[in-house]
Amino acid sequence: MRNLRRTTQGIFLLIFLFLFVQTESKGGDELGYPVKIWLDFDPLIFISTLLSSHSVTRALLLSLIVVVVTIFLGRIFCGWICPLGTLNTMTGALKRKASAPVHHTWYRTKYYILLIVLASSLFTAQLAGIMDPISLLIRSLSLSIYPLVNYMTVSFFDTIYDLHPPGVVAVSELLYTLAKKTFLAFNQPHFFQGIFIGLLFILILGLNLIERRFWCKYLCPLGALLGILSRYSVLKRSISEGCTSCGICETACPGGAVIDRDGTWKSQECLYCMDCDDLCPRNAVSFGFTGKTEAVSLNLGRRNVITSICAGILAVPLLRIRPLSGSGYFNRKLIRPPGSLDEQAFLRRCVRCGECMKVCITNGLQPTLLDAGVEGLWTPKLVPRVGYCEYRCTLCGQVCPTGAIKRLTLEEKEKTKIGIAMIDKGRCLPYAFGTPCLVCEEVCPTPRKSIWLEQVPVRDRDGNETMIQQPKIDSTLCVGCGICETFCPVRGEPAIYVISTNESRSMDNKLVLD
Amino acid sequence: MNRRDFIKTTVMAGLSVSLPVNLDLLIGNLHALETVDIAVAQGPSPAIITTAAINAIGGIGRFISRGDIVVVKPNIGWDRTPEQAATTNPEVVATIIRLCYEAGAKTVKVFDNPVNDERRCYKQSGIADAARNAGADVSFMDKRKFKDVKLGGLSLKEWPLYTDILEADKVINVPIAKTHGLATLTLGMKNWMGVMGGWRWRIHQRLDKSLVDVAQVIKPTLTILDAVRVLTDNGPQGGSLQDVKRLDTVIAGTDQVAIDSFGATLFGLTGHDLGYVRIGNEAGLGVMDLSRLNIKKIIL
Numbered sequence: 001m002r003n004l005r006r007t008t009q010g011i012f013l014l015i016f017l018f019l020f021v022q023t024e025s026k027g028g029d030e031l032g033y034p035v036k037i038w039l040d041f042d043p044l045i046f047i048s049t050l051l052s053s054h055s056v057t058r059a060l061l062l063s064l065i066v067v068v069v070t071i072f073l074g075r076i077f078c079g080w081i082c083p084l085g086t087l088n089t090m091t092g093a094l095k096r097k098a099s100a101p102v103h104h105t106w107y108r109t110k111y112y113i114l115l116i117v118l119a120s121s122l123f124t125a126q127l128a129g130i131m132d133p134i135s136l137l138i139r140s141l142s143l144s145i146y147p148l149v150n151y152m153t154v155s156f157f158d159t160i161y162d163l164h165p166p167g168v169v170a171v172s173e174l175l176y177t178l179a180k181k182t183f184l185a186f187n188q189p190h191f192f193q194g195i196f197i198g199l200l201f202i203l204i205l206g207l208n209l210i211e212r213r214f215w216c217k218y219l220c221p222l223g224a225l226l227g228i229l230s231r232y233s234v235l236k237r238s239i240s241e242g243c244t245s246c247g248i249c250e251t252a253c254p255g256g257a258v259i260d261r262d263g264t265w266k267s268q269e270c271l272y273c274m275d276c277d278d279l280c281p282r283n284a285v286s287f288g289f290t291g292k293t294e295a296v297s298l299n300l301g302r303r304n305v306i307t308s309i310c311a312g313i314l315a316v317p318l319l320r321i322r323p324l325s326g327s328g329y330f331n332r333k334l335i336r337p338p339g340s341l342d343e344q345a346f347l348r349r350c351v352r353c354g355e356c357m358k359v360c361i362t363n364g365l366q367p368t369l370l371d372a373g374v375e376g377l378w379t380p381k382l383v384p385r386v387g388y389c390e391y392r393c394t395l396c397g398q399v400c401p402t403g404a405i406k407r408l409t410l411e412e413k414e415k416t417k418i419g420i421a422m423i424d425k426g427r428c429l430p431y432a433f434g435t436p437c438l439v440c441e442e443v444c445p446t447p448r449k450s451i452w453l454e455q456v457p458v459r460d461r462d463g464n465e466t467m468i469q470q471p472k473i474d475s476t477l478c479v480g481c482g483i484c485e486t487f488c489p490v491r492g493e494p495a496i497y498v499i500s501t502n503e504s505r506s507m508d509n510k511l512v513l514d
Numbered sequence: 515m516n517r518r519d520f521i522k523t524t525v526m527a528g529l530s531v532s533l534p535v536n537l538d539l540l541i542g543n544l545h546a547l548e549t550v551d552i553a554v555a556q557g558p559s560p561a562i563i564t565t566a567a568i569n570a571i572g573g574i575g576r577f578i579s580r581g582d583i584v585v586v587k588p589n590i591g592w593d594r595t596p597e598q599a600a601t602t603n604p605e606v607v608a609t610i611i612r613l614c615y616e617a618g619a620k621t622v623k624v625f626d627n628p629v630n631d632e633r634r635c636y637k638q639s640g641i642a643d644a645a646r647n648a649g650a651d652v653s654f655m656d657k658r659k660f661k662d663v664k665l666g667g668l669s670l671k672e673w674p675l676y677t678d679i680l681e682a683d684k685v686i687n688v689p690i691a692k693t694h695g696l697a698t699l700t701l702g703m704k705n706w707m708g709v710m711g712g713w714r715w716r717i718h719q720r721l722d723k724s725l726v727d728v729a730q731v732i733k734p735t736l737t738i739l740d741a742v743r744v745l746t747d748n749g750p751q752g753g754s755l756q757d758v759k760r761l762d763t764v765i766a767g768t769d770q771v772a773i774d775s776f777g778a779t780l781f782g783l784t785g786h787d788l789g790y791v792r793i794g795n796e797a798g799l800g801v802m803d804l805s806r807l808n809i810k811k812i813i814l
Contacts, residue, residue: 362631442750
């Protein structure tokens with residue numbers, strides 16, 4: 001059973017990683033793989049989005065399959081499928097000896113986290129994604145671990161290439177090509193806060209050294225949700241009379257579900273790994289659909305439950321007493337991806353999974369820190385100095401699991417404004433220095449260019465007059481893609497830059513009367 | 515295009531080139547045929563006119579030898595489709611690749627350093643697929659292969675250029691004719707921006723001179739200007755079909771200044787209107803004055 005479980009975990013982890021790597025453009029308009037399917041299957045994302053946005057995202061209905069499976073078979077998702085669970089199992093193996101949980105009440109924490117998340121989503125704040133395991137894993141890999149692995153691999157091969165030891169390069173370049181074809185990124189990804197998000201992730205894995213599957217036992221809100229559902233599961237653990245209360249199963253149980261040596265069992269904590277069945281020296285443990293079982297009821301404590309719910313409710317206004325919501329203040333640097341919903345609706349849906357940032361073809365989509373308030377932590381924003389929004393690319397909307405970024409057709413995309421470009425005449429070469437340039441005009445992608453040129457006479461310091469072309473912005477045409485800012489040859493602060501004003505998604509954040 | 519089509523194309527193009535020559539040629543005016551400087555072929559099939567233009571300047575065998583490593587450098591600069599005329603016509607590119615292999619080339623390499631995302635440009639332009647089908651080695655540019663090259667030019671002293679193009683036995687430049695805000699038109703010499711590394715946007719400050727400096731180092735064996743569709747406004751990127759004009763023309767020659775000078779006439783301009791053509795002419799890179807050249811026009 002153990003090997004079967006490990007193989008299953010391995011297969012699902014590989015599927016997860018494969019789809020993760022495929023979350024990258026190959027030049028076509030679509031990706032060709034259902035890269036967000038793990039999130040579609042996530043019931044926590046489904047229920048929190050349902051509560052916070054009062055609408056059903058159709059793809060997320062797939063998560064009901066997990067709900068049904070859990071009701072029948074318990075948390076087998078946690079024990080057999082969840083890729084973060086598998087990574088926890090793997091790092092947990094680094095801990096020399098398994099030990100029974102020291103903290104007998106800590107398991108309740110995850111239920112309180114779940115209650116806070118659900119209570120706040122009922123009051124329209126979407127906080128589930130921060131700790132949802134699938135969302136957390138995709139975000140951590142996208143923004144931190146994958147860039148790290150990519151950097152490491154590329155610099156390894158680059159070093160060999162530079163040193164050029166005879167005979168070795170041919171082999172290393174062959175391996176490099178193979179790596180590029182299988183798992184390397186097309187361009188090295190880099191993200192603000194990559195180190196911070198990465199350290200958090202390493203910390204979560206590191207907790208396994210304190211107790212195996214620390215995260216799954218004590219913190220995971222999805223685990224808590226599935227735990228509640230699994231309380232009614234048909235598949236149950238039962239103990240036959242041969243049990244000598246040796247305690248092996250209690251020590252080995254990765255979910256902390258076996259308590260007391262008499263064989264009582266917390267069904268909602270059980271990961272259904274069935275290790276206890278395997279390990280029992282007397283073969284007294286079995287899982288089945290029949291049989292007597294002694295499950296302990298889940299006691300969270302009324303006070304604690306009420307406190308958690310109140311905390312979740314109070315978090316919402318606390319997060320929103322800031323100038324960003326409904327006060328007429330718009331953060332000019334908060335350039336949302338094309339197809340994003342109006343800011344409030346956007347925050348109700350975005351689960352910060354990082355899919356859009358992973359797939360962004362220019363690496364321009366970056367995680368926010370406080371640009372969208374604490375509530376908008378790690379949501380995507382375009383940073384054109386890093387990368388612009390590719391005019392004919394619609395990938396971010398295709399991978400968004402909750403519809404925070406709408407899926408746009410190519411025609412819609414080409415008309416969607418995410419901001420507007422502004423010229424800094426004190427830095428722009430033709431204005432400030434009388435030097436020809438016009439890179440912004442060249443790269444401007446709208447069919448009728450949003451940047452046009454005015455022929456103007458300028459004088460040099462000796463009084464000689466020459467004609468020069470100066471760029472101007474057509475405010476009705478500019479879509480705010482930011483390619484002008486990306487390629488502006490004025491390094492440091494650019495001479496042309498995009499601000500969020502004029503974005504299509506907002507009724508009020510407008511410059512042009514149209 | 516399959517083999518049969520290809521043979522048909524080649525034969526038809528060959529016939530068409532030999533037809534207008536007929537008696538004169540027999541009388542012995544062989545010399546005139548050999549010194550065609552620019553061939554301008556016009557017709558509905560990009561493959562046929564490309565072949566005809568090359569045949570008119572002496573045939574591919576005059577330029578490509580057995581075992582050559584050839585770089586065919588189209589313009590793949592933008593995330594646009596062939597109909598939008600911002601990138602070189604894929605059929606023209608594929609035809610040139612096939613001809614090179616016919617002439618015994620060992621490898622034909624195709625690459626460009628696009629402005630938009632490489633993956634999208636290669637795919638959406640149709641060039642990657644067409645070139646691969648024709649047997650070319652299509653690759654994205656490898657950042658490690660740019661090397662600082664001493665130019666000692668009018669504008670640029672040194673610039674990183676792509677080693678594959680410097681080390682190739684033969685280079686065929688295959689630009690598309692388009693308008694350009696700063697350069698007025700982008701034709702052959704402007705296409706070398708696609709083999710420049712570094713922060714190449716800086717060269718716009720002295721664009722014309724810089725282009726000549728780079729063109730001095732990369733002397734193409736052959737320049738084949740794609741004017742099947744040209745972009746008459748909002749270039750070099752375009753996007754609107756209203757700015758696209760079908761000229762169904764391909765122009766071939768060995769002198770990149772002359773080709774660009776002729777290219778200007780497609781837009782009602784002359785070589786004199788283009789700074790880099792004037793400077794290229796003065797620097798002795800090529801000939802701007804079209805009246806000094808033997809230009810052969812072929813209509814198919």
